[in-house]
Amino acid sequence: MEKSFFFKNADNCRLFGHLFRPDDTPGTTGIIVCQPIAEERCRARRMFVNMARWLSNHGYPVLFFDYYGEGESEGDFEESDVDTRVSDVLYALKVLRENVPVQKIGLIGLRLGALFAELAALQEKNIDFNILINPVVNGHAYLQEWLRFNLASQFVAYGRILRNRENLVQGLMNGEQIETEGFILSREFYQQLAATDLIADSGINTPVSLVELKDDINKQDRDIMVFASSCRSKSRLIDHSVLRKTFDWKTWKYTNPPQNLFELVTDLVMKVNKQNGDCCRI
Amino acid sequence: METVVEFSNTDMQRLVGILHVPTQDDSSRKTGVIMINSGLEDKVGVHRLYVKVARRLCMEGKYVLRFDGHGVGDSEGELAQVSKVEKYLSIENGIFVNDALCALEFIRKRIKLDRIFLLGLCGGGVTSMLAASRDCRIDGLILLATPVCLEALELEGKINPLEAHERMSTWRKKLSSFKTWYKFFTLRMDYSYLFKMINVHILHSLKSGPACNEEIGRPLNQRFVEAFLVYTSNRGRVLFCFPENDLITTEFRHKFGRYISGLAESVCEVLTFKNSNHEFHSIDAQRNLMDTISKWLGPS
Numbered sequence: 001m002e003k004s005f006f007f008k009n010a011d012n013c014r015l016f017g018h019l020f021r022p023d024d025t026p027g028t029t030g031i032i033v034c035q036p037i038a039e040e041r042c043r044a045r046r047m048f049v050n051m052a053r054w055l056s057n058h059g060y061p062v063l064f065f066d067y068y069g070e071g072e073s074e075g076d077f078e079e080s081d082v083d084t085r086v087s088d089v090l091y092a093l094k095v096l097r098e099n100v101p102v103q104k105i106g107l108i109g110l111r112l113g114a115l116f117a118e119l120a121a122l123q124e125k126n127i128d129f130n131i132l133i134n135p136v137v138n139g140h141a142y143l144q145e146w147l148r149f150n151l152a153s154q155f156v157a158y159g160r161i162l163r164n165r166e167n168l169v170q171g172l173m174n175g176e177q178i179e180t181e182g183f184i185l186s187r188e189f190y191q192q193l194a195a196t197d198l199i200a201d202s203g204i205n206t207p208v209s210l211v212e213l214k215d216d217i218n219k220q221d222r223d224i225m226v227f228a229s230s231c232r233s234k235s236r237l238i239d240h241s242v243l244r245k246t247f248d249w250k251t252w253k254y255t256n257p258p259q260n261l262f263e264l265v266t267d268l269v270m271k272v273n274k275q276n277g278d279c280c281r282i
Numbered sequence: 283m284e285t286v287v288e289f290s291n292t293d294m295q296r297l298v299g300i301l302h303v304p305t306q307d308d309s310s311r312k313t314g315v316i317m318i319n320s321g322l323e324d325k326v327g328v329h330r331l332y333v334k335v336a337r338r339l340c341m342e343g344k345y346v347l348r349f350d351g352h353g354v355g356d357s358e359g360e361l362a363q364v365s366k367v368e369k370y371l372s373i374e375n376g377i378f379v380n381d382a383l384c385a386l387e388f389i390r391k392r393i394k395l396d397r398i399f400l401l402g403l404c405g406g407g408v409t410s411m412l413a414a415s416r417d418c419r420i421d422g423l424i425l426l427a428t429p430v431c432l433e434a435l436e437l438e439g440k441i442n443p444l445e446a447h448e449r450m451s452t453w454r455k456k457l458s459s460f461k462t463w464y465k466f467f468t469l470r471m472d473y474s475y476l477f478k479m480i481n482v483h484i485l486h487s488l489k490s491g492p493a494c495n496e497e498i499g500r501p502l503n504q505r506f507v508e509a510f511l512v513y514t515s516n517r518g519r520v521l522f523c524f525p526e527n528d529l530i531t532t533e534f535r536h537k538f539g540r541y542i543s544g545l546a547e548s549v550c551e552v553l554t555f556k557n558s559n560h561e562f563h564s565i566d567a568q569r570n571l572m573d574t575i576s577k578w579l580g581p582s
Contacts, residue, residue, distance in 0.1 A: 002356075004286040004288075004298050004356055005286060006284070006285075006286065014284075016286075018356055038329070039328065039329065042323050042324065042326065042327075042328065045323075045324045045326075045355055046322070046324070046354065046355060049355065049356055070330075071326050071330070071333075072284070072300055072325075072326060072333065077330065153559065153563055153564070156527055156559055157527060157557040157558075157559065157564065158557065177565065179563060179564055179565050181329060181561075181563060182328060182329025182330075182331065182561060182562070182563040182568065183329050183330075184565065252322055252366050253366070255322060255361075255365075255366050255369055256363040257360075257363075
């Protein structure tokens, strides 16, 4: 059973939510999807709807929602930042518990959504597990991609770069609005994200499973490897899987449901459940 | 006020939408706008364009419905598991037309509207035109960056010969410019792009001989042409909004020009947005687009 609805967040703003409940007995483990942001959200939307339907068919209730300033939710993108999104994730825990009687809750996050899931786990100890798909572990590096998009669009529109990277950042710091792929980046968002580094945030103890989707499965992502070993050293890494990419958040290259990812995520949820919250060292 | 709405299409698939209802409705003529999603993106649209446009129109007193077609976003159903290009081709052939017609029925039953418009970006524009030719009660169409040609499987991942032809024409005009040669000899050109274009242009000319622009590149979508002729002959109004930096705009100019020549501006208006790309990314393009749509629709 599915229902779309609006709910109010901690700041009394309307957020759009979509709840998937298993048709028979609701499972005791609920899942909240932490979507990526901006255009990556748009490209990942259908994949998450399909994943939620898949998990729901396997007995897991799933809630996903749009952060303040994103998707169907209230507000403009430029009014939102890292803090508002993490606050929305924490509020979604309450909404899921109100709607479904669950004993455990896990977060599944993709890209920046994975980073928000980790930051939420830093604040809320009752998150039982996180499944992070291609997590952004370094906010500063991610922002460089955003600025690169802006430079590319300047080149397309004017045939040359009118403002370089430093100039754009300077403008942001002076309160200017910088557009990237149609979204407006604000100073607060830039500053908060640039200061976020999951490897440095050592206070998180939530069990975590890492999933990497790659075109070339032999190619290593240095940031994720460092993050994985950091999680392993804290005995919170449950699993680290690498899958061939059948879904992409940067382009519409793949448009069919990534079955391999759905199967893996279901296995990971079952694995965490079997461990009763105790994490194992691998 | 925004509310979640659900309705079924003819295959009884549940489609999910958002209905924007003006808080104060003291208008003399109730106006409704249905936004048709562009293809694989959900009802939010690229960079939330549909949400931004819908909220602006709603503030101006219009009812707006955005919805996900079957197999897209939050709606039920699944599109055939084929390549991206084949999916786009199916959209250009009208896969979402029935969903659009069901959305029209839904909003008409829910609100007594005096005027109703369809608005769509890219593939959403094609769906709007095909649907409008089957429902003469639609008062107007707002088509943003709408392709008038069909996807060509043989061109997938390749440079469109029309693009190469256009580039060559532009470069030929610049050959006598000192600036051009200065850029060329001081390594300030994208040589890879330049040689790719020359290569495609020469190969295409050798293969097909001298062709007029109408024949180069992707084929014209005859369904779209027929729908346009039917709709405009029924006094339907059309606003085409094209971004300057988009091959779709070039295709429209070369291949569709003859169908709009002779039509009064009150029937068919074509506007080009300077320095804009296919998705109207820049802040100025977004602002201009919203002002244009609002002005064209007029007051409620």
